[in-house]
Amino acid sequence: MNRFAALLDRLAYEPRRNGKLRLITDYFRHVPDPERGWALAALTGALSFRNAKAGLIRQLISERTDPVLFALSYDYVGDLSETVALMWPAPHGRNDPEPPSLSAVVHAFSTLGKAELPAVLAALLDRLDETGRWALLKLITGSLRIGVSARLAKTAVAALGELEPDAIELVWPGLEPPYTELFAWAEGRGPRPETEDPAPFRPVMLSHAIEESDFAALDPAAFRGEWKWDGIRVQAVRGADHTGRHVARLYSRTGEDISPAFPDLAEALAFDGAVDGELLILRDGRVQSFNVLQQRLNRKTVTPKLIAEFPAHIRAYDLLFEAGEDMRNLPFEARRARLEALIAVHLESPLDLSPLVAFGSWEDLAAARADPASHGAGADAEAVEGVMLKRADSLYLPGRPKGPWWKWKRDPHTVDAVLMYAQRGHGKRSSYYSDYTFGVWTEEGELVPVGKAYFGFTDEELLEIDRFVRRHTVNRFGPVREVTHTATEGLVLEVAFEGLARSTRHRSGLAMRFPRIARLRWDKPPGEADRLETLERMLGDDSAASEAARPSDAAAVSRRAARRAR
Template identity: 60%
Template sequence: MRRFAELLDRLSLTASRKAKLVLLRDYLRSTPDPDRGWALAALTGDLTFSAAKPAMIRKAAEARVDPVLFGWSYDYVGDLAETVALIWPSDPDHRPNREPSLGEVVDALQGAGRQEAPRLIEGWLNALEPKGRWALLKLVTGGLRVGVSARLARTATAMMRPDAVSAPPTPEGGEQAAVLPPVDVADIEEVWHGLSAPYGDLFAWLEGRGERPSAEASGRFRPVMLATALDEATDMPRLDPTDFVAEWKWDGVRVQAVREGGVTRLYSRTGDDISAAFPDVIQALAFEGAVDGELLVVRDGAVAPFGDLQQRLNRKTASARLMQDYPAAILAYDLLAEGEQDVRALPLTERLERLERLVAEHTGDRLALSPLLTHATWDDLAALRADPPVGAAAEGLMLKRRDSAYVAGRPKGPWFKWKRDPHVIDAVLMYAQRGHGKRSGFYSDYTFGVWTEEGALTPVGKAYFGFTDEELKQIDKFVRDHTTDRFGPVRAVRAERDFGLVLEIAFEGLQRSTRHKSGVAMRFPRVSRIRWDKPAREADTLETVLDLLDAIERGGGRVSAGEKA
């Protein structure tokens, strides 16, 4: 556990993506099997323990220290694993002779039941130093939070391949080195869904000790192709818009629908299997191949705002009522495999022709074709982007070269995204809450509001990013200097007509909400500017926000299979 704990600790304190990749690469190169495989599984979210729950860990800690003291400590630290790791009483007289390895912990927990897991975890907590306890608890609860995505972990895995490996001696008695070709993260993702932790066959291939794992597993995920943001100043003058097809950038969730050899799966853009949450979509798919598209809620051909889809996200299952109220469907915009044929190397125009035929032959209303948009000039595209007929269901345009192959990653040039400018309002800071992890010592989560007709503030959203570290310190000081009340970890901040901190809030969309007092909910709000210069009484009103919501809703549109716009 010590090496794994050191890795997590260094990752949590490292902001640089490049530095995180080097840390992970070096760990994977120097750590033996199976520990490195289990570490990789933990970082990619492929390792879970059903018998270990946060409530059990908290109960064990409160049995050893004063519960009130634990509550105060947890409130200040803001992270359960860190709090327990620091407060757990050491007992040198009963400490085992050695610490457990990562592999030993995983093997024991995978075979443990709910009655045995607490005893195992408590024994390991007694055996470990604080840093090791923290890593253990992060591992068993699944909340690593060290700034490493599954894709970044797989990228580091590709980097661990050495430049050369030792080969058998030559007839003359000398040794020769076999040069290994470099591996890209797309190569890892091609085979990932045919692997299982702790990935011994993967490491054997990367180190030149074995063959490449098979990439032909039925129902596998294909690495996605991503777009770059269109730079109006540099890209428009050098590009001919007629070289590109244009379509809406749907405000949904990017998915890959795969149906091969009797296996049907729905993947997120990062390769997570989300099939169980959308059984209505899975059961309706009847093609053979792999389709790239957008998952949305669609009612009678009308694309609903993202807020409707949000009702179905992050769920392990979906009830019949949920599927009836929020029927999901896929708007397809690319074809990756047709039957047993991989078509990713074909030009986009040919892939779209095949996709159009596939969708036309598909029955039901769970799969439709994302319509292409008619344009000849940049002015045509700018007009579509500024006022899309699909309103809140689209967040801009996608531009794709007609001759582009489907290439994993984010190549510069073939695909561009041209998003609409975000909405912006001025709101007043009302409440603040301390953050977690590195932000646990700062008030970094902010609830903000706008003025009602009665002259009172009503909350319309919450933001916890968009500001610099220096701005965080400034807002934190303002909160501490102007606290008017406390509600557990939350502080009420002085906010009056003649005094208050105005925040410029940028957001992607609005929707009606019965759960919020204001009647609205924001999508992706963030602090875009601190308006130290603006009096609180000049912040926006609820009427202004509702007018904006009405304008968004008036822009609603309809799509259907094969429709051209």
């Protein structure tokens, strides 16, 4: 465990990607199995300990230290694992206890019941130094926050031999920790790992957001355009095992099996292959909004009524595998032709083809992006969130290679909102107020929260907002700070967001989708910020504006909003 803790500690302070890569590769090269395999699982997010909760950690430290001192320290440090690691008292009557191995830690937290966990965790913390305790708590809570992506960790495995990172990605979905066969292959000691899963997930290909400066280097004739639908990227897979039994699964873009939430789709798949597409709700031939799709997401119980009211559908983008043939090494146009042929013989299934967008120049594509309804999207135009550009000769590569695919999303909505509450961040932001709750005005002149954002601003802007919060705090609710927000005093934030939805959790009755801070409006008085009726019009339901802003005691509103911000 000490070597893993030292690795995490060094990674947390190493800002350079190549520096992190060298550290991880060196660790994998010198640490034996299965320790390095469990480390790889931790770095890629493949470990999850159901009973290891933050509440348990708070309980243990509160039993061993002054709870008030812990609360003050946690508020200052901003990171639970770091605070507990520093405050954990040294065990009495024991000198230099032997630290546990990473394998022992993983085994303990994977097998122990909830009742046994407190004593075991306390004993493990007693056997570790400050860095070890910090690493242990980061590990079991699943929040490493050390600037290492799963892709970088897999690249480090590839660097052990002469493999490309994409080769690791291709075999990854069929592997399980501690990955002994993967390391053997990477080091030239064993064969390429193969999966016997008849319906495996295949790593998805992702795109880069295109910038205006990128177009000059791109030839429109080399690309094909597609609508970018506002749903959930999925992979529909069906295959037969060695007994001939067919298995069908639906995966998220990260490889999570979401078939139990969509049994109607899994059962309706009638072909052997793998299709990359968008999960949507289709009613009377029309694509519904993302807000409607959310009614089907993350459901543990799926009733016939739910399936009937929210009929799921897949709009196909690409064909990865068909009848035993891997299509990913074919160019996009060849895969597209095969996909069209496949869809043509399965017209009765909840699967259709995402149409191409015709264009001859970037100006043509810009016009289609701005007005999808007039350029082929028709009645489904409201469900289009932009366009995709795909090279006609592009292979289907795992990860996010730059050049073959680009996404050009429609411009986001923006409103001017007033900062109401702020909370300290985590990790590198633990000393700064970086999580912001903001609101807009009702007709009665009351501010009501409509969203929360914690990104979009620069480091310099973060310092400015943090300074404002500290100088204009008027109330405290635990870790939350209420700041001045009157019509004449306060900070206006220009907030960009992708869409709006009805919400019973917010007093405003609305919730933003993917909000981020676009600009600080120091020049604008808070009283000139947007009103709730503006957001209601964006949502397309003017009649709800009056109901969404009911008169109430302003102090009570502030208290409830602060609790929500926490």
